[in-house]
Amino acid sequence: MDDDSRYEAVRSRDARFDGVFYTAVRTTGIYCRPSCPALTPKRANVTFHPSAAAAQAAGYRACRRCRPDAVPGSAEWNLRADAVGRAMRMIADGVVDRDGVTGLAARLGYSPRQVQRQLTAELGAGPVALARAQRAHTARILLRTTDLPVTEIAFAAGFASVRQFNDTIRQIYARTPTQLRGSRTAAPRDGAGVPLRLAHRGPYAAREVFDFLARRAVAGIEEITGEPGTRGYRRSLDLPHGTGVAEVGESGGPGWLPARLRLTDLRDLTTAVQRLRRLFDLDADPYAVAERFAADPRLGPLAAARPGLRSPGAAQLHELAVRAVLGQQITVAAARTLASTLVAAYGKPLPAPDGALTHVFPTADALAEAPLTELGMPDTRRRTLRALCAALAEGTVVLEPGADRDAAQAALLALPGIGPWTAGYLRMRALGDPDVFLPGDAGVRHGLAAIGAGPGDAGGWRPWRSYAVHHLWRAAGDAQLRVSPAVPS
Missing domain, CATH: 1.10.10.60 (Homeodomain-like)
Incomplete structure (x- = not known):
């Protein structure tokens, strides 16, 4: 974008660009998000900044009306x-x-x-x-x-x-x-934690995201409360300075999901919020994804039917790696059972149980030397799990926000028992890569068959193939329901 096109976005109050750039007004000394509802300033008085920090460094203060510091991050x-x-x-x-x-x-x-x-x-x-x-x-x-x-x-x-x-x-x-x-708005507060609004841009397919998380919820560290439409997702967090319990609601207002964080140390607030944002993929650009998929005659109808479908990430990256190995070549339900057994045997108890949440997921150090005899799986899988956890503990495999995705994938593939599916799945969810395709995944193959497409069609879905994978998984589930209505997707 050039400055003229940015100004047109400001004139039209286009929320698609909130977080992509910031508008600063010389005559008022204020910076805003592009969708600010205030009177549009004259073009001669406007400058544009690529970050809120840049606007602040130039001497501008945040608009009290549109709160530009609270926008979703740039996709x-x-x-x-x-x-x-x-x-x-x-x-x-x-x-x-x-x-x-x-x-x-x-x-x-x-x-x-x-x-x-x-x-x-x-x-x-x-x-x-x-x-x-x-x-x-x-x-x-x-x-x-x-x-x-x-x-x-x-x-x-x-x-x-x-x-x-x-x-x-x-x-x-x-x-x-x-x-x-x-100046805060008076509102009843129960004092139990920090209430938050987690902002996102564009449509958000909350029902599908909560379905995805509910099917994979591990007893002891995750739970789903309420009924579809008003559900809450709750989970424990192991954070740099302590532990926490997070709750995110399915139904919020336009552009946000309600959340609450209870932390043993408030210094972990920023980290905990960012983990929730990654888990719920709140910084995605659904407009760009929809525009890419709309041109495809097979995938386009799926994207139109589920606007704002996200690619959920992970709140605990080593946890997802362990769960990916547990889920190799078995069903989602069986993998969830194995993970629940692992948590009960090796997880660290919370200072006090919080509803159904009793533990945080075991650390990589704890699992690297664990016998894992409680898990009913082959010895080769146990050896793979211990090797993965040892690599994570030693830093041979680095899974953290900002990790080099290519290097992490290569390191994963070098471990015994880690193949392309596991490495790709972790690249998609743990490392947040929006452009991962899993041609060997059974659900992806069934989804492709359901829409009459093949793996070669995925090249046209770049750079958003991770979102295509989620649409294909949903398509496979819908096709299964049409054949066997009693079988859940």
């Missing part, structure tokens, strides 16, 4: 596998807050100066400024949803000092922390 960072894309995923996960710019650079394999230069060139802000913008957003959430003292919020949000916290809030929001807290 570009899910798609891109270069250093900048990887860095953005790591910053979102809180790597800079925990390990500094040096830690971020080490993960990327660059010097801190190179990382600073690349991010500034593309986003108008370096890693410190990008992390600072994220910390400010976290602080705003805590100020408006909890009764914690301001000092505690400053450190929970990741600020190094109260003075730095106060200065940042005043600069970004043109208010003091106390004023920002006082």
Whole structure:
């Protein structure tokens, strides 16, 4: 896009570009999301910025009406596998807050100066400024949803000092922390955790996403509550500073899902939110996916029937790797049973049970030397599982936000018992690659047959083949229901 096309998006209040770029108005000193409902500024008064951090660095404060700091992240960072894309995923996960710019650079394999230069060139802000913008957003959430003292919020949000916290809030929001807290909308709160609205762009096929998660829910670490249409997905989280319990609702308002987080340490708020966003694929661009699929006469009708179908990721990446091995060559229900047995035997108990949630998933270290005799599966599969967990614990295989996808896939394939399906499935879900196709998957083959397509047709679905896989899985389930109505999809 050039600036003229960006201005046209602002004139039409096009929400498709929220999070893709930000609009700053010289005469007011405010920056907005493209869909801001305020009066459209004159073209001569507008500048555009590739990130909220860049707008803040240029001296603009966030619009109080459209809250541009709360928009979904750009889908570009899910798609891109270069250093900048990887860095953005790591910053979102809180790597800079925990390990500094040096830690971020080490993960990327660059010097801190190179990382600073690349991010500034593309986003108008370096890693410190990008992390600072994220910390400010976290602080705003805590100020408006909890009764914690301001000092505690400053450190929970990741600020190094109260003075730095106060200065940042005043600069970004043109208010003091106390004023920002006082302006919150009065609402009944039960005090149990931090309530959130998880923003997404465009349509969101919540029913299908919750169906997908419900079929795979593992006892002890996951549960589904309520009935279709009003369901809640609950799960435990093992986080850098402690544990947590997350709940996400199926029915929210336009553009968001309701959520609540209960954390043993509030410093984990940013990381926990980002894990939920990855799990529910909330930063996707459904408009781009729909536009690509609409041109295909076979896949197009599936995409039109389920607008906003997502490709769910993972909340715990090593957990998904273990579950993928457990699920090799068996049904989803059988894999879920094995995973539940594993959690009961080796999982770490929560400080206190929370509903049906009793444990967090066992660590890779714990499973690397475990006998795994509780699992009724072949010895070769147990050896594969232990080898995978040892590689994860030692860092031979790296599964983390921003990991190099090609390197991770190659390392997985080098392990005994890990084939193309397992490596591809992990690349799609654990590493968030939107362009993975699984031609050897039985559900994909059945889905292709149901729509009269073949594996060769998948080339036309790039770069969104992961979403095509989910449409094919649904098509296979629908075809099975037509043949055997008593068999669930």
